[in-house]
Amino acid sequence: MRHLVPLILICLLGLSGCSSLSYSVSEATMQEELTAAVEGFDRSQLKSGSPLSLTLESTDLAVGPDGRDVIRLAVAGRVAVNAFASNLPADVALSLEGTPYYDSDERAIYLRRLSLLDSRIDAPWLPMDIAPVTDLVVRLVAQTLENVPVYRLDPDAMGWGWKERLASRAVTLDIQPGKLVLKPGR
Structure with a gap:
């Protein structure tokens, strides 16, 4: 029993040291990752x-704009519907806002509860009233x-050891202007 108390104290001190480590992810890094991830997702869907x-074609990401706990995302690109042996493309520009969410199983940050701030769709094959298509x-x-x-x-890239890896299942996500700060959980 007397050996158990020091062992518990050492474990608690070791795990509390994990929470002092933090890792920040910049807007530019997230933009690059998002663009690459969308390309991979699109290939797998096709x-x-x-x-x-x-x-x-472009992404512009802002973390914590106006001191709010959101990520604002402006994307421009092309959506194409391949139907009836034809390709129906539409140029799209959207401004969205969402809440970052850390998924501990995937060890990834996703955007949830996306809301539309602004949109523009340009497709010559669409009729003048494109509201239903815009929603789609x-x-x-x-x-x-x-x-x-x-x-x-x-x-591995973050230089985290076994304690941090164990704690990464419970990462806390702090939203600061221009970056997200990840800290191993408690």
Whole structure:
């Protein structure tokens, strides 16, 4: 019993040291990861037979704008519907806002509860009243973005040891202007 108390104290001190480590992810890093992840997601969707494709030409990501705990995302690209032996493309520019969420199983940060701030869709084949199509395109883009991580945690690249890896299952996410700060949980 007398050996058990020092062992518990050592374990608690070792684990509390994990929480002092933090890792920040910049807007630029998230933009790069998001663009690459959307490309990979689109390729896998097309391979699975999906008639829809999404290609991002630009992304602009702002973390914690106006001191709020959100990520604002402006994306521009092309959505194409492959149906009836034809390709129906539409140029899309959307401004969205969502809450970052850390998924401990995936060790990745996703955007949840995306809301549309602004949209522009340009497709010459669409009729003048495109509100129903706009809603469909916005839902498609939002659903895609909710399923693609804006950042994936890589404990090897972060230099985390076994204690931090263990604690990474419970990472806390702090939103600061221009970056997300990840800290191993308690």
